[in-house]
Amino acid sequence: MSTLEIKNLHAQVLPADETAEPKPILKGVNLTVNSGETHAIMGPNGSGKSTLAYTIAGHPRYEITEGEVLLDGVNVLDMEVDERARAGLFLAMQYPTEIPGVSSSNFMRSAVSAVRGEAPKLREWVKELNGARENLQIDKSFGERSVNEGFSGGEKKRHEVLQLGLLKPKFAVMDETDSGLDVDALRIVSEGINRYQEETDGGIVLITHYKRILNYVQPDFVHVFADGRIVTTGGAELADQLEADGYDQFVR
Amino acid sequence: MTTALTNPDTNPVGNATPHNNKGDVFTSFNVEDFPVPGGRDEVWRFIALRRIRGLHNGTFAEAVEQDVRVDVPSSAPADAVTVETLQPGDARLGRAGAPADRVAAQAWTSMPSAQFVGFARNTAVTEPVVITVTGRGEGVTSFGATVIEVADGAEATVALNYRGTGTHADNVEIIVGDNARLTLIVDAQWDNDAVHLSGQIIQLGRDAVLRHNVATFGGEIVRIVPRVSFTAPGGDAEMLGVYFADDGQYFENRLLVDHSVPNCRSNVMYKGALQADPSSERTEARTCWVGDVLIRAAAHGTDTYEVNRNLLLTEGARADAIPNLEIETGEIAGAGHAATVGRFDDDQVFYLMARGIPEAEARRLIIRGFFSEVINRIPVEAIREELEQRVTTELESVHA
Numbered sequence: 001m002s003t004l005e006i007k008n009l010h011a012q013v014l015p016a017d018e019t020a021e022p023k024p025i026l027k028g029v030n031l032t033v034n035s036g037e038t039h040a041i042m043g044p045n046g047s048g049k050s051t052l053a054y055t056i057a058g059h060p061r062y063e064i065t066e067g068e069v070l071l072d073g074v075n076v077l078d079m080e081v082d083e084r085a086r087a088g089l090f091l092a093m094q095y096p097t098e099i100p101g102v103s104s105s106n107f108m109r110s111a112v113s114a115v116r117g118e119a120p121k122l123r124e125w126v127k128e129l130n131g132a133r134e135n136l137q138i139d140k141s142f143g144e145r146s147v148n149e150g151f152s153g154g155e156k157k158r159h160e161v162l163q164l165g166l167l168k169p170k171f172a173v174m175d176e177t178d179s180g181l182d183v184d185a186l187r188i189v190s191e192g193i194n195r196y197q198e199e200t201d202g203g204i205v206l207i208t209h210y211k212r213i214l215n216y217v218q219p220d221f222v223h224v225f226a227d228g229r230i231v232t233t234g235g236a237e238l239a240d241q242l243e244a245d246g247y248d249q250f251v252r
Numbered sequence: 253m254t255t256a257l258t259n260p261d262t263n264p265v266g267n268a269t270p271h272n273n274k275g276d277v278f279t280s281f282n283v284e285d286f287p288v289p290g291g292r293d294e295v296w297r298f299i300a301l302r303r304i305r306g307l308h309n310g311t312f313a314e315a316v317e318q319d320v321r322v323d324v325p326s327s328a329p330a331d332a333v334t335v336e337t338l339q340p341g342d343a344r345l346g347r348a349g350a351p352a353d354r355v356a357a358q359a360w361t362s363m364p365s366a367q368f369v370g371f372a373r374n375t376a377v378t379e380p381v382v383i384t385v386t387g388r389g390e391g392v393t394s395f396g397a398t399v400i401e402v403a404d405g406a407e408a409t410v411a412l413n414y415r416g417t418g419t420h421a422d423n424v425e426i427i428v429g430d431n432a433r434l435t436l437i438v439d440a441q442w443d444n445d446a447v448h449l450s451g452q453i454i455q456l457g458r459d460a461v462l463r464h465n466v467a468t469f470g471g472e473i474v475r476i477v478p479r480v481s482f483t484a485p486g487g488d489a490e491m492l493g494v495y496f497a498d499d500g501q502y503f504e505n506r507l508l509v510d511h512s513v514p515n516c517r518s519n520v521m522y523k524g525a526l527q528a529d530p531s532s533e534r535t536e537a538r539t540c541w542v543g544d545v546l547i548r549a550a551a552h553g554t555d556t557y558e559v560n561r562n563l564l565l566t567e568g569a570r571a572d573a574i575p576n577l578e579i580e581t582g583e584i585a586g587a588g589h590a591a592t593v594g595r596f597d598d599d600q601v602f603y604l605m606a607r608g609i610p611e612a613e614a615r616r617l618i619i620r621g622f623f624s625e626v627i628n629r630i631p632v633e634a635i636r637e638e639l640e641q642r643v644t645t646e647l648e649s650v651h652a
Binding site: 058059060061081090097098099100102106107114146147167 | 597598599600602603604605606607608609610611613614617618620621622623624625
């Protein structure tokens, strides 16, 4: 059983223009996620949901000004980006980066080797990769294509969930994995997320703008995120209420 | 007013002749027709003239012949390959064209001998013929020429390797006949105190196919100037290049592709990485790429594209990228150019690290990926592997 504790997290974003002031985005986020739990985070645009995801992962453009993120008692904010991943964190990105010239198969093998501490034996690896790929209806040719290059939106998201299934993190932060997906793709991606959780008892933080995915990936908790912090927490029915009434009543 | 330039008695300055485009620049086999260049001349403004050991102004050390060796694979059909040393004035020299700058003309004028490698009509030699030019060391300057002729209907692969140390200037003449095919890999893997300036004059016949690949990894100053012209429709020239410059190195790749006849195709893709060491006392890592593509009025149906991409791996390096497209007719299939000079994409590094891959390995993956687009197009596996290994070796000294 593992625990991810986000305590009083404050963070600001460093603007691209180096002469401008950093902009505070997270203003005291508190959240505890245990293994096997699914937490949905919903909120209006600009509330800081993606910032939360990137901050936990350690993106260089975000600076922590206060607070801790404890993974089984250890503050991951003191770790490098790759160390955090090896410690058991995974971020499924909203806009996965294209990396020309690096084949997807080469990349997957390098990532899995890094996280598992050793390269998997080739034959078993090929079986494992093909199985995971087929479950997500990813074409065999993806292996030779460069990472995310020329991938459609749906392909990129399925590729993120493929990584989720192979890297088997303790905690997965999924940043708007449902955005841009049609109904079929949404179903396939959701099955992949559920399969990961069944196999590993992983904890999931599901950042989403729309309620749709929550019909497939059942949340234990729904948090409303506004102005850089969680303002309300409820059960799954809170998502229905948000869909009906919008965010206004929770946001001043 | 009579000036030095216009008074015919004092200065027969042929190369000040005005030209309308980059394809019509003055050319001559005689070095005396070119004035000594100064730093303002367009063709000379990037290279450090004071460091090319007098190649441009006649003050070079004693002229000697080039040290060249040709290895023909045993699998070549009998009589397919002719290898011969030529004396200056031989009829086989200078057919593709004359030098366009003073150093190339100097090499022409001063070379004691030249090398000829010919492929007979309608033969196919599948394994590479390897031409190795070795530097002659300190205290001398080697001048030479190499003629590679692929006769009508023939197919050949040639590896032109430059090794060792010294000061070397040469002309490489490449003639690809009608319906013939040449794959040429030029590998400048000099020791890091060599100076090499090379002019290449390339002529393609009807439906001729040229796959031209240049790898520039070694040397102190290396400048390679391929000038391609088409003599009949249907020609297809692909010019690929990779380079990796460290402190103390200057690499210049300056190309001309002159479309003067219809329905020819050209594709130029050069990729380079530069890394500097701030604590080093040597001159900063520098590269220069110039891509002149000319589409003359008669060249209907031309299909051409050129791209140069540079990756600055550290502070303190400088890459210049200058594409030039001169287009004199709109009736073409396509023409385009792109040039970039950039640093590492932080988002790419972050993405890989966020999957557990350590930073140094992430950078290596990205850089190998950067070069792979070019290296994967070189059709000789052994050379591909060699170049990939060189990139890896260079990266092992990257300061992450």
